[in-house]
Amino acid sequence: MSDSPLLDAWFHARSLARRPLQIPGHKNRYVSADSTAPGAEVMAPLIRDDLPLQGGADDNSFSKKLLVRSEKLWSTAVGAQHARFLVGGSSQGNISAVTAVANPGERVLVDRTSHRSLHAALVVSGASPVWVLPEIHPEFGIPVGVPASRIEQGGADQVAVFITSPSYVGTLSDVAALAKATHDQDSVLVIDQAWGAHLDFLPGGGAIAQGADIATTSVHKTLLGYSQTAVTTLGGHRIHAARLDRAVDLTATTSPSATLLASIEATRVVMAGDGGPALDRAVELTASMRATLAKITGLVVLTEANSGCQLDPLKVTLWLPRAGIDGVALGAALWEFGHGVEAADADTLVITMSLVDEEAFATEITDTITSAIGVLRGPSRAPTPAAMWRVSPIVAMSPRDAFFAPRRRVPLDQAAGLISAEQFTPYPPGVPLIAPGEQITQEIIEAIAIAGRSTRVAYASDPELRTVEVVAS
Numbered sequence: 001m002s003d004s005p006l007l008d009a010w011f012h013a014r015s016l017a018r019r020p021l022q023i024p025g026h027k028n029r030y031v032s033a034d035s036t037a038p039g040a041e042v043m044a045p046l047i048r049d050d051l052p053l054q055g056g057a058d059d060n061s062f063s064k065k066l067l068v069r070s071e072k073l074w075s076t077a078v079g080a081q082h083a084r085f086l087v088g089g090s091s092q093g094n095i096s097a098v099t100a101v102a103n104p105g106e107r108v109l110v111d112r113t114s115h116r117s118l119h120a121a122l123v124v125s126g127a128s129p130v131w132v133l134p135e136i137h138p139e140f141g142i143p144v145g146v147p148a149s150r151i152e153q154g155g156a157d158q159v160a161v162f163i164t165s166p167s168y169v170g171t172l173s174d175v176a177a178l179a180k181a182t183h184d185q186d187s188v189l190v191i192d193q194a195w196g197a198h199l200d201f202l203p204g205g206g207a208i209a210q211g212a213d214i215a216t217t218s219v220h221k222t223l224l225g226y227s228q229t230a231v232t233t234l235g236g237h238r239i240h241a242a243r244l245d246r247a248v249d250l251t252a253t254t255s256p257s258a259t260l261l262a263s264i265e266a267t268r269v270v271m272a273g274d275g276g277p278a279l280d281r282a283v284e285l286t287a288s289m290r291a292t293l294a295k296i297t298g299l300v301v302l303t304e305a306n307s308g309c310q311l312d313p314l315k316v317t318l319w320l321p322r323a324g325i326d327g328v329a330l331g332a333a334l335w336e337f338g339h340g341v342e343a344a345d346a347d348t349l350v351i352t353m354s355l356v357d358e359e360a361f362a363t364e365i366t367d368t369i370t371s372a373i374g375v376l377r378g379p380s381r382a383p384t385p386a387a388m389w390r391v392s393p394i395v396a397m398s399p400r401d402a403f404f405a406p407r408r409r410v411p412l413d414q415a416a417g418l419i420s421a422e423q424f425t426p427y428p429p430g431v432p433l434i435a436p437g438e439q440i441t442q443e444i445i446e447a448i449a450i451a452g453r454s455t456r457v458a459y460a461s462d463p464e465l466r467t468v469e470v471v472a473s
């Protein structure tokens with residue numbers, strides 16, 4: 001039995017370049033370099049590797065069961081009971097996971113620093129959120145994990161707990177402790193591990209190895225998959241695989257790309273080979289980048305000692321006020337050098353490393369940051385912590401009811417006291433300042449204005465951020 005059924009089938013089908021009497025519309029005519037199909041110059045480089053699963057890598061009736069076999073191999077590799085490949089990112093995984101564990105009206109304890117897709121999950125599932133906040137670092141103003149003691153906040157009738165770990169700034173919750181506390185409540189633990197796909201391949205493993213019932217990871221974020229690829233996995237026996245399958249199928253395209261899916265399988269195959277040592281090297285490189293940067297006067301580099309929590313070993317998170325640096329300006333300077341950073345706000349700059357980053361690259365980046373800081377530094381200043389890590393919403397309505405309620409548009413600066421029907425989400429990190437069903441406050445209105453001056457505030461219906469859709473009373 002092949003260890004890479006999907007990948008083998010993909011290469012085979014690609015080499016045949018069949019001439020189908022069905023989709024895809026490009027009919028594999030752009031595969032060869034001397035294609036004469038319309039617009040070959042632009043189409044060929046873009047879609048020569050596109051191959052559907054149905055009628056492409058597999059036949060129309062999926063008789064080779066390539067996807068199911070490949071998902072099984074992934075779940076075995078990460079110690080899960082079951083896995084589903086996703087081409088709608090971890091966004092799809094989060095929506096599926098919540099829909100699988102909570103029925104309309106059922107109570108779910110939810111980390112309010114979660115990604116916007118969690119709010120979509122609440123609209124789709126109809127689950128009723130009880131928000132929980134992570135511990136916020138007293139000086140750095142960033143989340144440093146949700147303590148297990150907060151699990152009981154959901155009350156005795158909570159059916160599930162949804163926590164994001166790693167956070168966008170690379171801090172980790174103690175998933176094993178969360179799993180124990182959740183299971184003691186007879187509830188299930190769902191972890192958004194979008195940023196931690198690599199954790200499943202490191203000693204100690206990721207959320208599933210630590211006892212979570214469902215974990216979703218973006219293969220495209222910190223491993224090697226095509227953009228949009230993710231996997232949701234099931235651990236333990238508290239949730240039946242059929243429940244997760246129903247929810248994944250509810251949210252999935254019926255025309256998945258075999259190319260995207262095969263890139264997930266290829267990632268697993270690489271991680272079993274030279275990807276494993278490469279990941280170990282990347283972890284060492286990240287540690288040495290942190291150590292070198294920490295020598296810069298005034299610059300705080302997040303460590304387990306100064307954050308008080310475990311860290312994602314592939315993140316370099318810089319805290320800048322003591323060096324008198326504006327993170328947005330530093331991010332912009334690095335962009336000019338061709339190095340987009342993961343996130344940058346006034347106080348914090350986040351870098352994601354990966355197993356393909358070489359030692360020479362890590363040295364170059366460390367040098368570039370050092371000289372950019374030399375240019376941009378100023379006198380030590382007071383921190384201006386980002387607002388999205390501290391949102392403690394006044395929940396006025398369920399997210400689902402607010403989303404489907406009649407709505408009206410009002411000026412944002414006159415909206416205090418009204419119930420939002422939409423999201424305002426600074427991106428990155430994609431954590432909404434306000435979401436459907438939450439009461440708009442003066443503090444939130446100001447936070448939206450501040451965020452709008454330095455970053456993209458996504459998903460607001462008014463891109464100028466002057467008006468907001470509220471629930472019509």
Ligand SMILES: Cc1ncc(COP(=O)(O)O)c(C=O)c1O
Pocket residue numbers: 088089090091092094114115117164168192194195218228229230429430
């Ligand atoms: C914590 C978190 N969860 C989920 C997602 C969604 O992941 P994807 O882009 O793979 O849909 C993101 C995206 O940035 C995220 O930050």
